[in-house]
Amino acid sequence: MSVNTYQQKEKSLLNEIARLEKYLANEQKNIATSEKKIASNQSSIARSKSASTIRTKQRTIETETRKLVQSKKKIADYSSKLARKKKELGDNQIKLTKATQAENNKFQKELQNSYEEQLETMRQLQQEEIKGIHSDVLNDPSLSNKEYDIFISYASEDSNYVDKLEAAFNDAGFSIWRDKTNIGWGNSIRQSIDNGLVKSKFGLVVISSDYIQKYWTGYELDGILSKESSTGRQMILPLWHNVTKDEVDAKSPTLSNRLALDTRLNTISDIVAAFKSLIE
Structure with a gap:
């Protein structure tokens, strides 16, 4: 693949990684929120003497526990995807470096060939000029x-x-x-x-x-x-x-x-x- 293709892929991977890191941060925030609510409701149950209040608090704890489990599953999923994308990015960057070097080598070779052609043209012009002067000298x-x-x-x-x-x-x-x-x-x-x-x-x-x-x-x-x-x-x-x-x-x-x-x-x-x- 060309350098441009690898660069485009790198850009795409960086965007995906940034998106996954954002999702991961949101789920970690959700876990913290659920854990805080669970702790708060457990504290309320310990202090409450009302059966209805206790049942309400228990339902809230159950709901937040489900959210907590879901968020942890999402975190595991996002973390796995993030690891794969980072590995893919690393592999792509290695290929990009090699492709860039190959392209630079090709450019340098073409530049050298062009330079040598210019030198040869200049030498030929110099020889023609010398021939002209030589003719004048002889005469x-x-x-x-x-x-x-x-x-x-x-x-x-x-x-x-x-x-x-x-x-x-x-x-x-x-x-x-x-x-x-x-x-x-x-x-x-x-x-x-x-x-x-x-x-x-x-x-x-x-x-x-x-x-x-x-x-x-x-x-x-x-x-x-x-x-x-x-x-x-x-x-x-x-x-x-x-x-x-x-x-x-x-x-x-x-x-x-x-x-x-x-x-x-x-x-x-x-x-x-x-x-x-x-x-x-």
């Missing part, structure tokens, strides 16, 4: 004399992640421009960034909640966009890092509409592999 001879493969634009709050990303790119044989490594003591930050952009093939933009709030990251992004516009070739490689679409929309709707890799979806190995397929 752009100016890239052959660039000193750096990637200019990484990021917020300082994301340094720990970028450290790992940079190390992976270096291990794969790619040259990286990064402020932490390439801006020396006393150098002009603005000139160093401009110089790094001129000498880089691509700008990998690590877009996070912190990134979209910073001045220098905004300056770097504007520089990459300007260079991209002047060359007519896609230079920006967006990488979303713990950020929502609404946040990116607020920063740059144009950037938000670009297909990006996402650190929640793509591992560092995935990102390096994607870049390899881009330029090799």
Whole structure:
């Protein structure tokens, strides 16, 4: 049976149990009333000297005794029914728990399948985007004399992640421009960034909640966009890092509409592999 069927049955059983408990309470009240009347009439008989009064009191005692017996029978009947209904409720609740778990497992499985389908669709879109950029790279001879493969634009709050990303790119044989490594003591930050952009093939933009709030990251992004516009070739490689679409929309709707890799979806190995397929 379905979860809904078990829930309906549970509701029905709870109503029946409540009704039986109410009947049981009423009969217990009736017993108390009859016992009180019997005791009162027995006391009156003990004090009375009138034969007619005694007979009347005895008839009342007989009537209340019959009521008492009937109420006790009803209590036994209600108690038996109540015990059965409570057992039935317990059994139903066990089945409901199992059915709910089974339904949740089914939902989770369907959700996981849907999620995996979405991931696969996203990966396919990413591959198509990479193929398009790859074609542009092959047809752009100016890239052959660039000193750096990637200019990484990021917020300082994301340094720990970028450290790992940079190390992976270096291990794969790619040259990286990064402020932490390439801006020396006393150098002009603005000139160093401009110089790094001129000498880089691509700008990998690590877009996070912190990134979209910073001045220098905004300056770097504007520089990459300007260079991209002047060359007519896609230079920006967006990488979303713990950020929502609404946040990116607020920063740059144009950037938000670009297909990006996402650190929640793509591992560092995935990102390096994607870049390899881009330029090799």
